[in-house]
Amino acid sequence: MDAEARRREIAEAVWRVVRRDGVPGASVRAVAREAGTSMGSLRHWFATQDDLLVFAMTLVQERARARVLAVVSAAGPDTTRGLRALEEVLPLDDERRAETEVWLALTARALVDPRLAALRDGSAEDLLALCALVLREPGALRPGLDPALEAERLYAVLDGLALHAATRPAALPADRAREVLAAHLGSLRDTR
Amino acid sequence: MDAEARRREIAEAVWRVVRRDGVPGASVRAVAREAGTSMGSLRHWFATQDDLLVFAMTLVQERARARVLAVVSAAGPDTTRGLRALEEVLPLDDERRAETEVWLALTARALVDPRLAALRDGSAEDLLALCALVLREPGALRPGLDPALEAERLYAVLDGLALHAATRPAALPADRAREVLAAHLGSLRDTR
DNA sequence: CCGTTTCTAGCACGGGTGTGCTAGCTTCGC
DNA sequence: GCGAAGCTAGCACACCCGTGCTAGAAACGG
Structure with missing residues (x-):
């Protein structure tokens, strides 16, 4: 899969979590769960939580x-x-x-x-x-x-x-x- | 001191913290510190963090x-x-x-x-x-x-x-x- | 086929969180 | 003076957090 597309997929998982639980609910773990992947994998695409939100x-x-x-x-x-x-x-x-x-x-x-x-x-x-x-x-x-x-x-x-x-x-x-x-x-x- | 006044004092401490560090920074501990009191005392006036924000x-x-x-x-x-x-x-x-x-x-x-x-x-x-x-x-x-x-x-x-x-x-x-x-x-x- | 790169999974650490609880202090009413 | 009520302090618990790290799977180039 294209790298940018993967990042977009994850970002969309962020949106879903933010809509459901607000920004405070958008923890790395919650986003990983929502995106159907693991924390480690997520961190490969976004080094920090801040990168994720940005x-x-x-x-x-x-x-x-x-x-x-x-x-x-x-x-x-x-x-x-x-x-x-x-x-x-x-x-x-x-x-x-x-x-x-x-x-x-x-x-x-x-x-x-x-x-x-x-x-x-x-x-x-x-x-x-x-x-x-x-x-x-x-x-x-x-x-x-x-x-x-x-x-x-x-x-x-x-x-x-x-x-x-x-x-x-x-x-x-x-x-x-x-x-x-x-x-x-x-x-x-x-x-x- | 009047009870309502005490609650207002604490609420103003909440504002200061929220302005400085945002809502996520408004933890019970941070608010207590800002108000110059202890967690226990603060919890006497507000049972939960939610009560505090409300x-x-x-x-x-x-x-x-x-x-x-x-x-x-x-x-x-x-x-x-x-x-x-x-x-x-x-x-x-x-x-x-x-x-x-x-x-x-x-x-x-x-x-x-x-x-x-x-x-x-x-x-x-x-x-x-x-x-x-x-x-x-x-x-x-x-x-x-x-x-x-x-x-x-x-x-x-x-x-x-x-x-x-x-x-x-x-x-x-x-x-x-x-x-x-x-x-x-x-x-x-x-x-x- | 093999080496290398890319990606995934998951654990572990140190730290911060909200809240329950108890022991002590202060301040009243009597 | 003294009991009671109001108030404060702080600890303890269980939980969730972000991030560093390593071991292994998968994909790919030669």
Whole structure:
């Protein structure tokens, strides 16, 4: 088996454990058990537990990034393209919900883990840039609005919705989150 | 010493530890050391570690709630009162930054801890209600806007800004967060 | 076929964990 | 003064933790 694929398999086991038992439950032993292998084998692929968590978070970000890029780089102009790109980081289905939960757990841990903090900062910059990019689409931003401030505000809406939809899905169902995001973009659009 | 005061003292020790070392660092021993007491004594006030965390989070919420209420219930009409009330839950100074960090850490843990989840849900409802209340002030919401949706959107902006200001203070300084929040409320206001 | 590399399994160590428990100290009410 | 209640200190237990290490299996190149 390809080495990278093996590492990805293990990282996915990390996600499952983190979703079930949180980051504290993601011990080396638990991950090995979840991945159906032994501690020794796992340690061959990841030297330390920290490497494991860092890789798991990297993978979450790469997957989200790939989905966003696929939407953004779709050919042809499309007024809903920005919305659809941003929706890729909302927990609208099970896959994205898992990603958001892992992201939240690791974001909290990043408060005391420098390596995770660096990862988090990188993805935050990416997302802020994405927001700015979406607002640069023709007609997306009504004249008179401050692009930098609106990017920051859109980013806040995006992460706020992701947070609420992930932590309290009953109070903010997927469709509702999408609706609020669409309304936000609509309120910025040039309506002439 | 008053019993409740003693419990509060210990809870504040929990905050200090959580801020320094994260929730994983908040072991019974570490908290006892931080509070300048012994494990046995600490266990007299809190039977289990879970009780400790639950009480610490309850206290965070109560403090924020008290601050918000103080602003909201201030006498006389005031167009900036809503803004100032919402600002009370943003990490704009050290005290509120500490609260936000603890809130974030415990929100993440609430994904796998039912008692903390219940607390989180309660405070989320409070905050959503606060957003709705702020938007009900005369002139706060331009005719034609959907109050429920706007409350949800405002709540997302609020938590998104809190999250970003707490995790990446360099990228989103306190003043900037306040500015974005003010701009959001401004964009909803009746400008006639 | 054999040597080498890659990978797996599992043990052992030192240390930290939450919690149960008891013995002693302090602080009251009377 | 004295008993009782409230409080503190600290030990002990069983458990889980990350990691270092070694022995062996498997895969592969020649």
